[in-house]
Amino acid sequence: MDNFAPVGTLAELSVASLICFRLWRLIARDSILDRGRDIMPGFVKAGLACPWCSSVWVALVLVFVAEGFTRWRVVLDVILIATVAGILAAIMDRVDSDG
Numbered sequence: 001m002d003n004f005a006p007v008g009t010l011a012e013l014s015v016a017s018l019i020c021f022r023l024w025r026l027i028a029r030d031s032i033l034d035r036g037r038d039i040m041p042g043f044v045k046a047g048l049a050c051p052w053c054s055s056v057w058v059a060l061v062l063v064f065v066a067e068g069f070t071r072w073r074v075v076l077d078v079i080l081i082a083t084v085a086g087i088l089a090a091i092m093d094r095v096d097s098d099g
Contacts, residue, residue, distance in 0.1 A: 015076075015080055016059075016062060016063075016066070018080050018083045018084065019062060019076050019079045019080050019083065020055055020058050020059045020062055021051075021055070021083060022079050022080070022082060022083035022086070023058045023062065023079060024051055024054055024055045024058045025083075025086075027048060027054065027058070028048045028049055028051070028054060029049075062076075
């Protein structure tokens with residue numbers, strides 16, 4: 001992955017998908033942006049809440065950023081690592097609550 005390209009190999013597609021998920025989650029669900037979502041019109045909030053709708057736009061921006069600015073690679077890697085950590089934490093929370 002010398003030149004990160006979300007449309008490349010299966011591994012690159014997987015990485016880009018995880019990054020897209022994390023960005024969508026940040027925009028649509030994470031509490032850090034609650035105030036921003038509260039001031040949005042209802043139809044915008046509904047669109048953001050739908051991962052099928054808003055992830056298309058997130059992916060579009062992600063592809064253009066990744067293709068156009070190689071220095072963004074560090075930012076994308078940080079988002080990916082945070083996504084994997086968040087998924088693992090959610091899995092562990094579920095395991096802990098079941099046990």
